[in-house]
Each structure stands twice: as structure tokens, then as C-alpha cells.
Amino acid sequence: MIAALGLLVGVVLGLIFTPDVPPGLDPYLPIAVVAALDAVFGALRAYLEGIFDDKVFVVSFFSNVVIAAAIVYLGDKLGVGGQLSTGVIVVLGIRIFSNVAQIRRYVFHA
Amino acid sequence: MPDPTPDQTPEPEPTEAGSADEAGRQRLRAALLQPSRGQVVVGVLLAALGFAAITQVRTNNTDNTFAGARESDLVDVLSGLAVTSQHAQNDINRLETTRRQLEQNKRDQTAALEAAQRQAEELSILAGLVPATGPGIRVTITEGRGPVDVDSVLDTIEELRSAGAEAMQVNGKVRLVAQSAVESAPGGLRIDGTLLTSPYVLDVIGDPHTLQGALSLVDGPIAQFQDAGATVDVDQEKALDITAVRKPTTSQFAQPQ
Numbered sequence: 001m002i003a004a005l006g007l008l009v010g011v012v013l014g015l016i017f018t019p020d021v022p023p024g025l026d027p028y029l030p031i032a033v034v035a036a037l038d039a040v041f042g043a044l045r046a047y048l049e050g051i052f053d054d055k056v057f058v059v060s061f062f063s064n065v066v067i068a069a070a071i072v073y074l075g076d077k078l079g080v081g082g083q084l085s086t087g088v089i090v091v092l093g094i095r096i097f098s099n100v101a102q103i104r105r106y107v108f109h110a
Numbered sequence: 111m112p113d114p115t116p117d118q119t120p121e122p123e124p125t126e127a128g129s130a131d132e133a134g135r136q137r138l139r140a141a142l143l144q145p146s147r148g149q150v151v152v153g154v155l156l157a158a159l160g161f162a163a164i165t166q167v168r169t170n171n172t173d174n175t176f177a178g179a180r181e182s183d184l185v186d187v188l189s190g191l192a193v194t195s196q197h198a199q200n201d202i203n204r205l206e207t208t209r210r211q212l213e214q215n216k217r218d219q220t221a222a223l224e225a226a227q228r229q230a231e232e233l234s235i236l237a238g239l240v241p242a243t244g245p246g247i248r249v250t251i252t253e254g255r256g257p258v259d260v261d262s263v264l265d266t267i268e269e270l271r272s273a274g275a276e277a278m279q280v281n282g283k284v285r286l287v288a289q290s291a292v293e294s295a296p297g298g299l300r301i302d303g304t305l306l307t308s309p310y311v312l313d314v315i316g317d318p319h320t321l322q323g324a325l326s327l328v329d330g331p332i333a334q335f336q337d338a339g340a341t342v343d344v345d346q347e348k349a350l351d352i353t354a355v356r357k358p359t360t361s362q363f364a365q366p367q
Contacts, residue, residue: 006153010160014168021169027180029166036159043152048134054148061155081180106134 027081028069031088035068036061038092041099048106068092235277238285238356242277246315246350247322253308254339260294262338266312266331267292273324275316279354281306282313287356302356308340318346 021029039061046052068088075084104110179187234240249266251258267286270278278286284301293300298307314321322344325331332342 002149002153003156004153006155006157007160009153010157010162011164013157014161014164018168019165021165026169029162029169033159033163033166036155036162040156040159047137050133050137054151058151058155076180079182082183107138 027076027085028072031068031072031085032065034089034092034096035064038095038099039064041096041103045099045102045106048103236287237358238277238287238354239358241355242315242352243349244276244315245318245346245348246275246313247318247325248345248347248350249312249314249325250343250345251308251310251312251335252341252343254341256339257294258299258308258310258335258340259338260292260299262331262334263292263299263310265334266325269324269327269331270312270314270316270321273316273320275314275321277315277352279313279352281311283354285352285354285356289359313350313352315350315352322346 039057042060043052043057046056071088072081072085075081078084231240235242251263251266267278267290280286280301283306284290284304286301290302295305298305299310300306325342325344327333332344335342
């Protein structure tokens with residue numbers, strides 16, 4: 001319940017304040033958001049499986065975000081930022097899909 | 111805890127899915143109904159996620175500039191724009207050339223049209239198709255003892271023509287043109303099939319002095335008429351209207367060469 005409220009509060013805050021993304025962070029924010037989404041869906045699946053631990057969630061959330069941003073940063077430095085961003089998005093997308101498939105099995109028995 | 115990372119747990123076997131599903135759903139329901147301490151942390155992180163996601167969505171929607179683009183992308187965009195601009199410039203040059211040509215054509219055509227119209231007007235006056243106005247003389251020939259001589263009338267017309275007469279009519283009825291024929295008839299003259307009687311009034315447009323001089327020569331037309339007993343009056347007019355016109359005719363045999 002609190003988790004759902006937290007998500008709602010974040011969305012509302014974003015809509016109210018409409019902050020500008022700092023120019024330096026511009027390429028990393030979308031990747032970070034997708035990585036965080038991956039962590040969230042992984043946590044939801046773990047919760048349904050009964051093995052959720054909030055410490056693990058916090059660590060995986062931040063490590064996902066930091067590693068994704070670091071990969072893109074490295075790609076930018078190597079001159080393959082665009083391709084590496086695509087690669088990270090693809091990998092995270094696959095993980096999100098498999099997690100959601102598992103969540104679906106728990107929630108809808110299908 | 112068997113596996114620390116939640117997203118690496120193996121997929122459950124389909125046989126044990128039933129009981130595990132029930133447990134998961136109960137946990138989900140319990141979490142929604144009974145908030146716990148751990149949910150606060152999750153809530154904070156999800157708030158951060160929602161904030162970041164909304165920020166990114168808004169940035170993506172509103173920011174169409176290239177502020178966040180990479181250098182190589184910008185170079186690609188720039189060179190693409192340069193090529194497009196070059197093409198557009200070529201198009202502009204080509205179209206301007208076409209426009210110049212068309213304007214030149216239009217000027218030429220307008221000039222040709224004006225020349226043709228002027229020529230058509232002159233030819234219309236010459237052929238007697240349209241009324242004409244201008245300075246000239248009015249010659250009134252009144253018969254005396256007998257009918258006027260056709261040769262004298264023809265001489266008069268020829269003298270007037272060589273003096274630069276541009277349009278002539280007789281008695282306000284008959285326009286004299288290149289095809290006009292004069293013959294004697296009982297009671298008067300027949301010009302182009304129309305019977306005319308004395309006095310004959312000849313309206314002539316041209317230079318009045320020259321025309322009058324042409325008629326007043328020694329042994330000229332006036333002298334011929336007076337010898338035959340007719341009286342001739344010549345009046346110089348500043349503005350003379352010639353209203354008689356001829357119907358346009360189509361040449362039956364003569365063809366332009």
C-alpha cells in the first residue's frame with residue numbers, strides 16, 4: 001500500500017515541479033529509469049514468491065541504476081554510447097518481460 | 111535466503127504453481143491491507159522512480175532541441191542539413207532561372223501582341239472595317255450642266271490617295287477602300303453598288319494642307335470639275351468623323367505567300 005502510494009506521490013511531484021534534467025545527466029536518465037523498473041518488477045516477483053527482502057531490494061535498485069548509467073557513460077567515452085544504450089535497454093527489457101511473465105503466473109494463474 | 115537477487119530465482123515448476131500462487135496472492139493482499147516498515151523504504155524508492163520517470167517523459171515530450179544529443183549525432187544531423195540546404199539552394203536557382211525565362215517569354219508575347227493589335231487597327235482602318243476620326247478635308251462637288259465625269263472622280267480619289275489620304279467616304283454612305291469601284295449610272299454615280307447623287311460630299315482624313323494642295327493643282331481634279339461645269343468646295347476640318355464601314359470580306363483566290 002505504502003509502495004503504491006509512494007509511486008503515486010513521485011508521479012505527482014514530478015508533474016508539479018516539472019524539473020529540468022541537468023544537461024550532463026540527459027543520456028543517463030532514461031537508462032536509469034528502465035533499470036529501476038527492472039529492479040521494481042524483480043522485487044514484485046520476489047514478493048509474490050515469498051523471498052522479498054527490503055535490503056536486497058534497495059541494493060538491487062541502486063546497483064541497477066548505477067551500473068546501467070555506468071555502462072552508458074563508458075559507452076559514451078568509447079564512442080559507442082548509442083549502441084550500448086540500446087544494448088542495455090534490450091537486456092533490461094528482456095528481464096522485465098520474464099519477471100512480468102512470472103508475476104502474471106502468480107497473480108492470474110496463467 | 112536461498113538466492114539474494116530476486117530476479118534470478120528459477121521459474122517454479124508448473125506442478126507446484128497452485129500452492130505458490132495462492133501464497134503470493136495472499137501476500138499481495140496482505141501487503142495492500144497491512145502496511146509494514148519495509149514498505150516505507152520501497153515506497154520512497156518507488157517515489158524516486160516515479161519522479162524520474164515523469165521527469166524523463168516530460169523532457170522527452172518538450173525538449174526537441176539537441177541539448178542532450180551526442181557529438182557524432184549532431185555532426186550527422188548537421189551534415190544532413192547541409193546537404194538538404196544545398197539541394198534546396200539548387201532548386202531555388204533552377205526555379206529562378208525558369209521564372210526569368212517565363213517572364214522574358216511573357217514580355218516577348220506582350221510586345222508581339224501589342225504590335226499585332228496596332229497592325230490590326232491600322233489594317234482595319236485601311237480596309238474600312240472600323241469608323242475613323244481625325245483631321246482632314248471635306249470636298250463637296252455639286253453637278254452643274256451635266257453629270258460629273260467618272261474619270262474626274264477617279265482622278266480625285268487617286269490624287270487624294272497619293273497625298274496621303276488614310277480614310278475616305280462619300281456622302282456618309284460609302285467607304286472608299288482599295289477594292290472600291292466607281293461607275294457612272296443614270297442620275298448619278300454608282301460606287302460599290304450604291305447609287306449616289308449630287309452633291310457628292312467626300313470626307314477625307316489626312317493632312318489637310320497636303321490634301322487640299324493635291325486637289326488644287328493646275329489641271330488637277332478641281333480644274334477638271336470646273337471645266338465640266340461643276341462647283342467644288344473644299345473645307346479643311348480639324349476633326350472629321352468617318353462613320354461608313356464595309357463588311358469584312360474573305361479573299362476567295364488570293365492567298366498569303
